[in-house]
Amino acid sequence: MTQAPAAAPHRIVVVGAGFAGLQLVHDLRGADCAITLIDQRNHHLFQLLLYQVATTLLATSEIAWPIRRVLRDRPEVVTLLARVTGIDRAARQVALENGGRVPFDTLVLATGARHAYFGHDEWEADAPGLKTLEDATTIRRRLLLAFERAELTADPAERDANLTFAIIGGGPTGVELAGIVADLAHRVLPREFRRIDTRTARIMLIEAGPRVLPVFPQGLSDYAAAALRRRGVQVLTGRPVTAISDREVTIGDEAVPCRTVIWAAGVQASPAAEWLGAESDRAGRVIVNAQLTLPDDPRIFVLGDTAHVEMDGQPVPGLAPAAKQQGRYAAAAIRARLAGKPAPGPFRYAHQGNLATIGRNAAVIDFGRIRLTGWLAWWIWGIAHIYFLIGVRSRLVVAVSWLWSFLSRQNPARLITQKETARRG
Amino acid sequence: MTQAPAAAPHRIVVVGAGFAGLQLVHDLRGADCAITLIDQRNHHLFQLLLYQVATTLLATSEIAWPIRRVLRDRPEVVTLLARVTGIDRAARQVALENGGRVPFDTLVLATGARHAYFGHDEWEADAPGLKTLEDATTIRRRLLLAFERAELTADPAERDANLTFAIIGGGPTGVELAGIVADLAHRVLPREFRRIDTRTARIMLIEAGPRVLPVFPQGLSDYAAAALRRRGVQVLTGRPVTAISDREVTIGDEAVPCRTVIWAAGVQASPAAEWLGAESDRAGRVIVNAQLTLPDDPRIFVLGDTAHVEMDGQPVPGLAPAAKQQGRYAAAAIRARLAGKPAPGPFRYAHQGNLATIGRNAAVIDFGRIRLTGWLAWWIWGIAHIYFLIGVRSRLVVAVSWLWSFLSRQNPARLITQKETARRG
Numbered sequence: 001m002t003q004a005p006a007a008a009p010h011r012i013v014v015v016g017a018g019f020a021g022l023q024l025v026h027d028l029r030g031a032d033c034a035i036t037l038i039d040q041r042n043h044h045l046f047q048l049l050l051y052q053v054a055t056t057l058l059a060t061s062e063i064a065w066p067i068r069r070v071l072r073d074r075p076e077v078v079t080l081l082a083r084v085t086g087i088d089r090a091a092r093q094v095a096l097e098n099g100g101r102v103p104f105d106t107l108v109l110a111t112g113a114r115h116a117y118f119g120h121d122e123w124e125a126d127a128p129g130l131k132t133l134e135d136a137t138t139i140r141r142r143l144l145l146a147f148e149r150a151e152l153t154a155d156p157a158e159r160d161a162n163l164t165f166a167i168i169g170g171g172p173t174g175v176e177l178a179g180i181v182a183d184l185a186h187r188v189l190p191r192e193f194r195r196i197d198t199r200t201a202r203i204m205l206i207e208a209g210p211r212v213l214p215v216f217p218q219g220l221s222d223y224a225a226a227a228l229r230r231r232g233v234q235v236l237t238g239r240p241v242t243a244i245s246d247r248e249v250t251i252g253d254e255a256v257p258c259r260t261v262i263w264a265a266g267v268q269a270s271p272a273a274e275w276l277g278a279e280s281d282r283a284g285r286v287i288v289n290a291q292l293t294l295p296d297d298p299r300i301f302v303l304g305d306t307a308h309v310e311m312d313g314q315p316v317p318g319l320a321p322a323a324k325q326q327g328r329y330a331a332a333a334i335r336a337r338l339a340g341k342p343a344p345g346p347f348r349y350a351h352q353g354n355l356a357t358i359g360r361n362a363a364v365i366d367f368g369r370i371r372l373t374g375w376l377a378w379w380i381w382g383i384a385h386i387y388f389l390i391g392v393r394s395r396l397v398v399a400v401s402w403l404w405s406f407l408s409r410q411n412p413a414r415l416i417t418q419k420e421t422a423r424r425g
Numbered sequence: 426m427t428q429a430p431a432a433a434p435h436r437i438v439v440v441g442a443g444f445a446g447l448q449l450v451h452d453l454r455g456a457d458c459a460i461t462l463i464d465q466r467n468h469h470l471f472q473l474l475l476y477q478v479a480t481t482l483l484a485t486s487e488i489a490w491p492i493r494r495v496l497r498d499r500p501e502v503v504t505l506l507a508r509v510t511g512i513d514r515a516a517r518q519v520a521l522e523n524g525g526r527v528p529f530d531t532l533v534l535a536t537g538a539r540h541a542y543f544g545h546d547e548w549e550a551d552a553p554g555l556k557t558l559e560d561a562t563t564i565r566r567r568l569l570l571a572f573e574r575a576e577l578t579a580d581p582a583e584r585d586a587n588l589t590f591a592i593i594g595g596g597p598t599g600v601e602l603a604g605i606v607a608d609l610a611h612r613v614l615p616r617e618f619r620r621i622d623t624r625t626a627r628i629m630l631i632e633a634g635p636r637v638l639p640v641f642p643q644g645l646s647d648y649a650a651a652a653l654r655r656r657g658v659q660v661l662t663g664r665p666v667t668a669i670s671d672r673e674v675t676i677g678d679e680a681v682p683c684r685t686v687i688w689a690a691g692v693q694a695s696p697a698a699e700w701l702g703a704e705s706d707r708a709g710r711v712i713v714n715a716q717l718t719l720p721d722d723p724r725i726f727v728l729g730d731t732a733h734v735e736m737d738g739q740p741v742p743g744l745a746p747a748a749k750q751q752g753r754y755a756a757a758a759i760r761a762r763l764a765g766k767p768a769p770g771p772f773r774y775a776h777q778g779n780l781a782t783i784g785r786n787a788a789v790i791d792f793g794r795i796r797l798t799g800w801l802a803w804w805i806w807g808i809a810h811i812y813f814l815i816g817v818r819s820r821l822v823v824a825v826s827w828l829w830s831f832l833s834r835q836n837p838a839r840l841i842t843q844k845e846t847a848r849r850g
Contacts, residue, residue: 042569042841061484066839068617078619081573081841098577133842144467148506152523192493194503393829404818414491416467416506417558 009034009076010338013094013104015084016270017044017067019320020110020304023327024334025077031335035077036102038094042066042081045133046389048320049398051173053136054262055143055180056188056411060133062398065390084111087275089297106299106334109272109286110327113305113318116268116283123244127261130173139262141416143181146260147189148416150196161257163201166249168241169265170207171214172356175224177262178205179359182231187360188411203233204258206251208240208265213364215317216354220364223373227358267318272306281308281315290346292330301330309347316349320388325349355381360406434459434501435763438519438527440509441535441695442469442492444745445729448752449533449759450502456760460502461527463519467491467506470558471814473745474823476598478561479687480568480605481613481836485558487823490815509536512700514722531724531759534697534711535752538730538743541693541708548669552591552686555598564687566841568606571685572614573841575621586682588626591674593666594690595632596639597781600649602687603630604784607656612785613836628658629683631676633665633690638789640742641779645789648798652783692743697731706733706740715771717755726755734772741774745813750774780806785831 010033014021017039025037043064052058071077083097093101115129128138143165150162167178185201205212205228211221212228212235225235236251243250249258273280278294279287285308286294292309294300304323309316316322329347336343353367355377363377372380382402389395405411435458439446442464450462468489477483496502508522518526540554553563568590575587592603610626630637630653636646637653637660650660661676668675674683698705703719704712710733711719717734719725729748734741741747754772761768778792780802788802797805807827814820830836 042573042839059484059486060842061486061838061840064840066617068614069835069839072617075619079617080577081570082577096577100577100579133840137842145506148467152505152507152521152525154525189493192491192497192504194500393833397825400822408818410494413486414467414494415486415489415558417485417562 011036011103011105012108012334013038013102013106014108014110015039015094015272016110016112016304016306017041017079018047018110018112018304018323020323020327020330021108022067022070023324024108024110024303024331025071025074027328027331028334029074031331031338033076033334033338035074036080036104037067037071037077038080038082038084038096038102039067040081040083041132042068043133044070044390047131048385048388050130050133050136051176052180053133053413054130054139055177056140056184056414057180057405058398058401059413060137062394062401063389064133065394070390084275089276089300106301108301108303108330109276109306110303110323111270111272111306113267113269113283115263116266117263118266120244123263126246127168127244127249127263129263130177131267137417140413142260143184144414144416147185147193147196147198147201149259151193157257159196160202161247162259163196163198164256164258164260165201165203166241166256166258166261167203167205168249168261168263170205170209170212170235170237171264172354174205174207174262174264175212175228176357177264178203178228178233179231179357179362182228182233183359184411186232187409199232201232204249204251204256205233205235206239206241206249207235207237210238212237213354213356216356216364216366217371220366220371220373224356224358224364227362227373231359267305269306272302276300276302278302283308291333291343292326292347301333303327303330309349311347311349317351321352322349355384357381436461436528436530437533437759438463438529438531439533439535440464440519440697441537441729441731442466442504443472443535443537443729443748445535445748445752445755446533447492447495448749449535449728449756450496450499452753452756453759454499456756456763458501458759458763460499461505461529462492462496462502463505463507463509463521463527464492465506465508466557467493468558469495469815472556473810473813475555475558475561476601477605478558478838479555479564480602481565481609481839482605482830483823483826484838485562487819487826488814489558490819495815509700514701514725531726531762533726533728533755534701534731535728535748536695536697536731538692538694538708540688541691542688543691545669548688551671552593552669552674552688554688555602556692562842565838567685568609569839569841572610572618572621572623572626574684576618582682584621585627586672587684588621588623589681589683589685590626590628591631591666591681591683591686592629593631593674593686593688595630595634595637595660595662596689597779599630599632599687599689600637600653601782602689603628603653603658604656604782604787607653607658608784609836611657612834624657626657629674629676629681630658630660631664631666631674632660632662635663637662638779638781641781641789641791642796645791645796645798649781649783649789652787652798656784692730694731697727701725701727703727708733716758716768717751717772726758728752728755734774736772736774742776746777747774780809782806 046063086095146162150159189198269284286302303326305318357363361375363381365372365377471488511520571587614623694709711727728751730743782788786800788806790797790802
């Protein structure tokens with residue numbers, strides 16, 4: 001807790017340039033410290049809109065920004081594109097894959113999460129999740145190729161299997177994906193195919209629990225399920241998936257021929273807990289105290305989806321606003337230490353509400369006392385998300401893309417890139 | 426040459442949705458025929474701007490359009506995403522990789538070209554060419570990763586090798602690539618790196634012949650070379666590349682440590698000649714007559730970069746306007762046959778000029794009598810290319826992207842996507 005000597009600025013190493021890490025670096029502007037920001041990607045990703053890349057509404061370039069460009073006016077921040085392989089807590093160093101070591105006085109880990117398959121890692125090849133740009137382009141490629149193969153084949157069974165889509169997990173991501181896939185099949189694509197009627201596509205949203213959007217109030221869940229059904233989505237609740245292959249998905253005992261499966265059912269934290277040798281919860285999240293640091297090391301912060309923080313006996317949810325608030329809190333705590341001032345009180349998560357879209361002109365918003373559905377919710381959702389994008393250019397580009405799609409009823413981002421490699425040897 | 430019976434419309438199969446194929450389909454609107462358009466990609470690519478994707482000025486989505494969307498108002502056109510494996514001339518069928526066969530009355534092959542390594546195919550892994558969107562994102566990834574690795578490494582030799590870029594081939598593509606890479610290193614990136622000065626990057630444009638832009642008049646070649654040198658590009662003419670590896674490029678006898686090599690030196694036609702068992706030239710192009718058909722089969726057209734057409738004893742160049750003119754000519758010839766009218770006269774290529782950019786505010790234009798250099802040429806070049814894009818949306822998006830880059834001096838499309846796989850086993 002001692003201040004660094006004036007000659008050598010305090011060295012802060014931040015791993016992960018997601019919502020938490022970038023917010024922290026942003027809030028440390030002007031503090032007397034040298035920051036090294038390490039990420040294995042060269043871009044910050046606006047994950048909230050990733051499902052729109054996966055479903056052809058937005059282009060990859062519209063929701064990702066080079067980290068260097070975001071921080072170009074911050075000469076005290078060194079950005080490194082590198083993969084972290086471990087943390088030497090005794091030597092106070094971060095180890096990189098290329099053999100390099102980065103020393104720190106304060107360490108901030110905000111390395112996010114990946115999807116989890118609940119002991120069925122073998123499902124990943126056939127049921128990709130949605131966390132990175134590559135995940136999104138993989139899902140987009142499979143969605144579009146399925147329609148292409150249905151148009152190409154002469155075999156009715158093959159055609160039907162290609163026109164069957166399974167989305168697993170009834171949380172916001174699953175609901176959002178199902179809604180846009182339905183819009184794609186029913187509104188965007190019909191005029192473009194000659195041999196198939198894309199409106200006959202079968203789109204299943206499969207949820208093991210009793211209802212979709214379980215974190216929302218029952219009334220909004222019911223609205224979402226009804227809105228999805230009106231769009232032609234089969235909402236299958238209380239039905240666990242028991243097997244997935246490249247030929248079919250098994251729901252309970254029923255095997256359904258299906259070529260496109262998307263996984264939106266669970267997440268697993270990054271390996272930060274292993275790096276630290278720290279205690280973690282079942283999802284692999286590092287258990288931190290109310291100061292967002294390791295209980296035994298106040299100079300190691302863990303933030304965002306990698307951290308398990310409790311407030312009033314409940315874990316803080318893995319949402320973007322929570323990650324940003326944690327980044328802001330940790331920056332304030334570090335500033336206080338650097339200035340020799342007392343630490344701020346414990347971290348308090350301010351829940352701002354839950355939002356989810358269900359497709360064109362339909363969304364649900366739960367602001368606690370205020371609950372909204374329908375087109376008004378959809379427009380509020382859109383405006384809120386444009387507001388959260390980084391930079392004037394991005395806001396303009398996404399706003400124009402959305403308006404264009406809305407008015408033209410066309411989804412612009414329909415490129416199939418990269419070859420689909422065989423999923424089985 | 427007989428007309429198809431009225432009951433069964435004349436079946437036209439077009440392979441390749443590039444400039445020639447798409448122009449032909451466009452010009453056959455309203456003709457009494459059933460068209461099947463086959464491409465192994467789902468998008469038409471505006472290849473003229475591919476180098477801007479490779480060099481971070483444009484996003485992939487800005488220069489490619491789903492073929493289906495372009496043709497959505499043409500119910501008589503069936504679009505198939507499929508790979509052609511051969512042509513059965515006796516049975517009049519195109520064979521597809523999935524086992525399907527597509528019968529034709531008239532066949533149009535417009536399958537383009539790939540880069541050629543003059544007997545050094547082993548160079549491809551280390552010196553990618555630029556023909557597809559994946560080529561462009563591969564080059565972009567390697568360019569950006571080289572700067573990242575230079576920032577990351579502690580080894581000066583490794584840093585210098587990563588800051589050395591070799592572009593092979595002094596035609597328009599090579600000149601355009603070298604100019605933007607120089608702008609990137611000298612104007613866009615310097616403020617974003619902390620440990621390296623990107624302005625020290627060594628950018629070599631290597632041409633075996635005596636001058637860059639050999640199809641332009643000497644004066645414009647000289648201007649281009651001088652403009653490149655002012656931007657910090659080493660223009661090495663009369664210097665053949667003799668070896669390429671993942672560690673270095675050898676120019677004559679001199680081995681230069683270099684991690685990023687881009688190939689812009691030669692093209693090879695698609696395998697259409699093999700499919701047809703037809704005579705081809707050295708670059709693999711099918712030799713066609715002045716009606717753009719096989720000499721022994723007036724119902725098989727070969728167009729664009731896949732065709733060797735002579736006019737006044739000179740081969741027609743492999744340029745986008747030439748491909749479009751051939752598509753237009755073939756459509757007129759097919760229309761005449763369907764109407765029982767006499768065939769049009771021989772194909773005449775109308776040369777509209779040569780254009781190339783050299784980076785911000787510099788271009789060369791050769792319209793024959795009118796020759797232009799500098800900022801005016803650059804603006805004319807930009808406006809001409811926006812005009813040639815498909816659709817209002819694309820024109821708007823590219824125009825806004827360019828204006829933004831011009832005013833902000835930022836290159837927006839800087840995502841590193843897909844993992845760089847090891848180039849050597």
